Amino acid sequence: MDLTHIHLLLNHFPTIGYIIGGGLFLLSLITNSDHLKVASLVVLLGISLIAIPTYMSGNGAQDAIKSLPGISKSLIQRHEGAALVAFGFMEFTGAFAWLGLWQFRRLTRVPSWNLAVILVLTLVTLGLMTRASNFGGEIRHAEIRASQGIVTSEGDSEGGLARTVGTFVTDKRWMWPTCETLHFIGLSLLLGVVFLVDLRVLGVVKSVSFASLHRLLPWAAFGFGVNVVTGMLFFVGIPAQYIHNTSFYWKVAMVMLAGLNALYFTVVDEPWALGPGEDAPFTAKFAAASAMVLWVGVMYCGSMLPFLGNSF
Amino acid sequence: MPLPLAAILTVILLVLGATVVVGIAAYAVDRSTARQERKE
Numbered sequence: 262m263d264l265t266h267i268h269l270l271l272n273h274f275p276t277i278g279y280i281i282g283g284g285l286f287l288l289s290l291i292t293n294s295d296h297l298k299v300a301s302l303v304v305l306l307g308i309s310l311i312a313i314p315t316y317m318s319g320n321g322a323q324d325a326i327k328s329l330p331g332i333s334k335s336l337i338q339r340h341e342g343a344a345l346v347a348f349g350f351m352e353f354t355g356a357f358a359w360l361g362l363w364q365f366r367r368l369t370r371v372p373s374w375n376l377a378v379i380l381v382l383t384l385v386t387l388g389l390m391t392r393a394s395n396f397g398g399e400i401r402h403a404e405i406r407a408s409q410g411i412v413t414s415e416g417d418s419e420g421g422l423a424r425t426v427g428t429f430v431t432d433k434r435w436m437w438p439t440c441e442t443l444h445f446i447g448l449s450l451l452l453g454v455v456f457l458v459d460l461r462v463l464g465v466v467k468s469v470s471f472a473s474l475h476r477l478l479p480w481a482a483f484g485f486g487v488n489v490v491t492g493m494l495f496f497v498g499i500p501a502q503y504i505h506n507t508s509f510y511w512k513v514a515m516v517m518l519a520g521l522n523a524l525y526f527t528v529v530d531e532p533w534a535l536g537p538g539e540d541a542p543f544t545a546k547f548a549a550a551s552a553m554v555l556w557v558g559v560m561y562c563g564s565m566l567p568f569l570g571n572s573f
Numbered sequence: 574m575p576l577p578l579a580a581i582l583t584v585i586l587l588v589l590g591a592t593v594v595v596g597i598a599a600y601a602v603d604r605s606t607a608r609q610e611r612k613e
Contacts, residue, residue: 367609367610368609368613435580439591442588476603479599480603487595
C-alpha cells in the first residue's frame with residue numbers, strides 16, 4: 262500500500278463528511294437541538310483532521326501517476342490548487358467547530374455569532390470541496406471531461422495555485438526560517454497547555470480543578486493552528502521531501518490520534534467533573550498519558566525527518 | 574550561506590507580528606468567554 266491507495270481511500274471523506282456534518286448542523290439549528298449541534302461540530306472537526314492526510318497523500322498520488330499516458334499535468338495542478346483552497350477553508354471551519362465545542366462546555370451553549378460563522382464556512386467549504394473533487398475526478402475519468410468539454414492539453418490550467426504558493430515558500434529566503442520559528446512557537450504553546458492539563462489529570466497539582474485548566478485550551482488550539490498553517494507551508498513548498506518519508510507518515514498519524522484525544526478533554530463529562538483535590542478516573546488518566554506519549558512522538562518524528570527519512 | 578540582514582529583520586518582524594496577533598486573538602477568546610460565564 263502506498264500514498265495513492267491512502268488518497269483513494271480518504272478522498273471522498275471530506276466531501277461526504279461535510280454533507281453529513283453540514284446537514285446535521287443545519288438540522289440542529291432548525292430543531293434547536295444541543296445534542297445534534299455537538300454531534301455535527303464533532304463531525305466537522307473530525308473531517309477537518311482527516312483532510313490533512315487526504316491533502317498530503319494527494320501529492321503522493323500525483324507523483325505516482327504524473328508520467329502515465331493520458332494524464333494531464335495541468336488537470337492535476339488544477340485539482341491540487343482547488344484542494345488547497347478547500348483545505349484552507351476546511352481547517353478554518355474545523356477551528357470554529359472546536360471553539361464551538363469548547364464554548365458549549367463552558368457556557369452550555371454555542372454563541373450565535375459562532376453558529377453563524379460555522380454555517381457560512383461550512384456552506385462555502387462544501388462548495389469548494391465539491392469543486393476540488395470534481396477536478397480530481399477529471400484527472401482519471403475521461404467521460405466527465407468529455408461531458409464538460411474540457412481540453413486536456415498542457416497550458417489550459419486555471420490552477421497551479423499550490424505550486425505558486427510552494428515556489429513563494431522556497432524562493433523567499435525569509436519564508437522558511439519564519440515558518441520554522443513560528444512552528445516552534447506554536448509547538449511550545451500547544452505542548453505547554455496540553456502537558457499542564459495532562460499532568461493535572463494524572464494527579465499533579467490536584468488542588469487545581471480541571472475546569473480552570475480547560476480555560477487554557479484555546480491557547481493550545483491557537484498553537485495547533487499556527488502549526489497546521491506553517492506545517493502546510495513546508496509541505497506545499499517541497500512536498501517531495503515528505504511524501505517518501507516514513508517519519509513524516511508517523512508524525513501525521515500521531516497528530517490525528519492526538520487530535521481525537523484533544524476532543525476527549527474538550528467535550529467529555531468525565532474530566533470536566535474533576536474538582537479541586539479530586540483524583541481522575543482511569544479512563545481520563547489513560548487519555549492524559551496517551552496524549553503525552555502522542556505529542557512526544559509527534560515531536561520525535563518531526564525532529565527525525567532528516568535522520569529516519571530523507572528530508573533536508 | 575547566511576541570511577542577509579534584510580531577510581533576518583523580515584523574519585523577526587513576521588514572527589513578532591504573528592505571535593502578537595495569535596496572542597491577542599487567544600486573549601480575546603478567553604476574556605469574552607469569561608465575561609459570558611460571569612453573566613450566566
